[in-house]
Amino acid sequence: xxxxxxxxxxxxxxxxxxxxxxxxxxxxxxxxxxxxxxxxxxxxxxxxxxxxxxxxxxxxxxxxxxxxxxxxxxxxxxxxxxxxxxxxxxxxxxxxxxxxxxxxxxxxxxxxxxxxxxxxxxxxxxxxxxxxxxxxxxxxxxxxxxxxxxxxxxxxxxxxxxxxxxxxxxxxxxxxxxxxxxxxxxxxxxxxxxxxxxxxxxxxxxxxxxxxxxxxxxxxxxxxxxxxxxxxxxxxxxxxxxxxxxxxxxxxxxxxxxxxxxxxxxxxxxxxxxxxxxxxxxxxxxxxxxxxxxxxxxxxxxxxxxxxxxxxxxxxxxxxxxxxxxxxxxxxxxxxxxxxxxxxxxxxxxxxxxxxxxxxxxxxxxxxxxxxxxxxxxxxxxxxxxxxxxxxxxxxxxxxxx
Numbered sequence: 001x002x003x004x005x006x007x008x009x010x011x012x013x014x015x016x017x018x019x020x021x022x023x024x025x026x027x028x029x030x031x032x033x034x035x036x037x038x039x040x041x042x043x044x045x046x047x048x049x050x051x052x053x054x055x056x057x058x059x060x061x062x063x064x065x066x067x068x069x070x071x072x073x074x075x076x077x078x079x080x081x082x083x084x085x086x087x088x089x090x091x092x093x094x095x096x097x098x099x100x101x102x103x104x105x106x107x108x109x110x111x112x113x114x115x116x117x118x119x120x121x122x123x124x125x126x127x128x129x130x131x132x133x134x135x136x137x138x139x140x141x142x143x144x145x146x147x148x149x150x151x152x153x154x155x156x157x158x159x160x161x162x163x164x165x166x167x168x169x170x171x172x173x174x175x176x177x178x179x180x181x182x183x184x185x186x187x188x189x190x191x192x193x194x195x196x197x198x199x200x201x202x203x204x205x206x207x208x209x210x211x212x213x214x215x216x217x218x219x220x221x222x223x224x225x226x227x228x229x230x231x232x233x234x235x236x237x238x239x240x241x242x243x244x245x246x247x248x249x250x251x252x253x254x255x256x257x258x259x260x261x262x263x264x265x266x267x268x269x270x271x272x273x274x275x276x277x278x279x280x281x282x283x284x285x286x287x288x289x290x291x292x293x294x295x296x297x298x299x300x301x302x303x304x305x306x307x308x309x310x311x312x313x314x315x316x317x318x319x320x321x322x323x324x325x326x327x328x329x330x331x332x333x334x335x336x337x338x339x340x341x342x343x344x345x346x347x348x349x350x351x352x353x354x355x356x357x358x359x360x361x362x363x364x365x366x367x368x369x370x371x372x373x374x375x376x377x378x379x380x381x382x383x384x385x386x387x388x389x390x391x392x393x394x395x396x397x398x399x400x401x402x
Contacts, residue, residue, distance in 0.1 A: 013106060034080050070091040086110065087108050091103065193402065196397050198394075206234065244283075297316060306341065370398045
């Protein structure tokens, strides 16, 4: 076999009429994983799979004897390692030196088989995708019908919600008016002068205060801040309001009033811990005749007292917030004052840092009348809102003792 044929890019095989291998080129040996040539003289069955042997016997040999050629016949070879190798075989029957030989060209079909398998797989995937598409379209159509129905239901709900929103807004506005109406007016006479400020962060507030003149020389002032703000806090402030209004108007002692408010909150939430609210509060009893102030601060921001000479004192917390622990003893603190003193009570919405900027403001404006001081505090509040964008209920009470 010449060099060119031996290393041709396809397998070449010469067989006898009986199927014996007369010659085999190097390319085919390489395809069959043989390093040497042990195949010469062996029957072609030695390189065929079992199905290919039967095919050769009953189809290849009869066909080539009949037509002297075979074109593009698909068979499978077996390598020295037992691997199956699909090939296409083309063969011619020739006479050589008076002997009939079969010259065969074998072209490996590994890639083609892979491509065919991939095409078959792609076909199956395409069919599955089309089936899934049809199913998806059917589901989409059903979903669209369902969404259309839900859209109609939502439009109806939206109408109902809009109506409910309008009605709720009216109810909240009425509740706000009732809440603000319940607040007492500041007292101004020859003994005391007062200014108050009250602002809810939403329709309803968790802040509430009360100012009462018990007799000619005796005044009761209370400021409460129920946890949170909104409807729930506002409802609680109103229940507390009716209680402290009755007690303070009757001149009940400071410690008794706080104890009753604390007991009321515990009773209100005794069976529902999740709904429990607590309230900070400060209560003062001012006797202008004896020039004595009694107070209790239940977890509330410290009120500020400023003497006529500018000396300041903080009325700091003396007990935990109302509604936190049962059985709390509320002890009253007392101090005397001179004429010309000034008092500032506030909630944490006015100064969340507990007199961090109110104390200097109060000191700097000691000579100003209360109405001017109120304007200064409101300017400070607006400045804080612009910087920190805070939103909380805001209340404060200013008192001058003449």
